[in-house]
Amino acid sequence: MTSPSPQQFAQSGSLDELYGKLGQVMMVPGWAKTAPSLWPEPKKTFSAHRWDYAQAKGALDAAGRLINTELAERRNLILQNPATGYATSRTIVAAYQMIMPGEKARSHRHTPNALRLIIDAEPGAYTIVNGEKLSMMPGDVVLTPNWCWHGHGNEGRACAYWLDVLDVPLVQLLDPMFFEPHPDEFETEIKVANNSPMHFAWADTQRRLAEADAASSGGAAVEIALGDPALDTMALSMIKLKPGNATPARKVMANNVFGVVQGEGATTADGETFQWRRGDVFVVPSWQEHTHHSAEGAVLFRATDEPVMTKLGFLREGNGKSAQ
Ligand code: GTQ
Ligand code: FE2
Numbered sequence: 001m002t003s004p005s006p007q008q009f010a011q012s013g014s015l016d017e018l019y020g021k022l023g024q025v026m027m028v029p030g031w032a033k034t035a036p037s038l039w040p041e042p043k044k045t046f047s048a049h050r051w052d053y054a055q056a057k058g059a060l061d062a063a064g065r066l067i068n069t070e071l072a073e074r075r076n077l078i079l080q081n082p083a084t085g086y087a088t089s090r091t092i093v094a095a096y097q098m099i100m101p102g103e104k105a106r107s108h109r110h111t112p113n114a115l116r117l118i119i120d121a122e123p124g125a126y127t128i129v130n131g132e133k134l135s136m137m138p139g140d141v142v143l144t145p146n147w148c149w150h151g152h153g154n155e156g157r158a159c160a161y162w163l164d165v166l167d168v169p170l171v172q173l174l175d176p177m178f179f180e181p182h183p184d185e186f187e188t189e190i191k192v193a194n195n196s197p198m199h200f201a202w203a204d205t206q207r208r209l210a211e212a213d214a215a216s217s218g219g220a221a222v223e224i225a226l227g228d229p230a231l232d233t234m235a236l237s238m239i240k241l242k243p244g245n246a247t248p249a250r251k252v253m254a255n256n257v258f259g260v261v262q263g264e265g266a267t268t269a270d271g272e273t274f275q276w277r278r279g280d281v282f283v284v285p286s287w288q289e290h291t292h293h294s295a296e297g298a299v300l301f302r303a304t305d306e307p308v309m310t311k312l313g314f315l316r317e318g319n320g321k322s323a324q
Helices: 006-010 015-024 053-066 168-174 202-215 306-311
Strands: 049-051 076-078 093-099 104-110 114-120 125-129 132-135 141-144 150-154 160-166 179-181 221-226 235-241 256-269 272-277 281-284 290-293 298-304
Touching (some): 006 015, 053 076, 053 160, 093 150, 093 281, 202 221, 235 256, 235 290
Antiparallel strands (some): 049 281, 076 093, 093 160, 114 141, 125 132, 125 150, 256 272, 256 281
């Protein structure tokens, strides 16, 4: 069918006739509101959700028997949001990963920024970033920014488990996805890094949290930043929840992925409460009011896409009732 001429468009006698012709040339009348492009405030596309570390650990142990690093470049379990079957949140995906003693996971690089929060590991577990070996001990955070070579290894005697956090969904949305396996499979070790900006040691974090706690007057929690921000697309922090007090409710135009570093407690997000304990992961999608509570105190790791929202002028914080 030949597409309508300018005169045929101009001579349309009814809206239905006009719409029919427009459909043939991939134009849609915006005024017909068939698919609204604007709405008053964010739609709730993603759900708040918690993933259980004990289950993930069991599954990874089974995967350890069933697949090796030859077959699987990474032995990881992606945490999918139940509302979408897609990633953990709109911009951030989280995954549990495990590496067994004696294994090496091949190096590669990609444009998505990534980081890891170590959950269970003994000395000998490491990530190698651009040739620098970074140790992975529980509570440590290790960065692998955009286009840095990185691989993992385990020279210790116990399986090492950690949480991966990546901005893959954002990169998929914006399209600049590039990925490359390392030409030598494994990177040559240049040095063991002791004081790398890619590594946040748990001992330093604990000391900084204790100092922040001592300096605070009251309040339910203290929060310290890891990096400024750690990555272009993600800011990281550690939150110390004081025993007994619920944190003030927050409703932020940014996605938050939390990992439980220490203790147990509960979070209420968008009216739903879920319990969590050490190693668990939970997501609070943007614009969902949330508050945390721990009877005996806890430490939460937080990864957020706030830097993206800030750079683009989209960051807002509501009071729970309406936008500012
Ligand atoms: O460890 O390099 O969970 O590239 C997903 C993609 C981990 C990694 C993931 C990755 C990695
Ligand atoms: Fe990677």
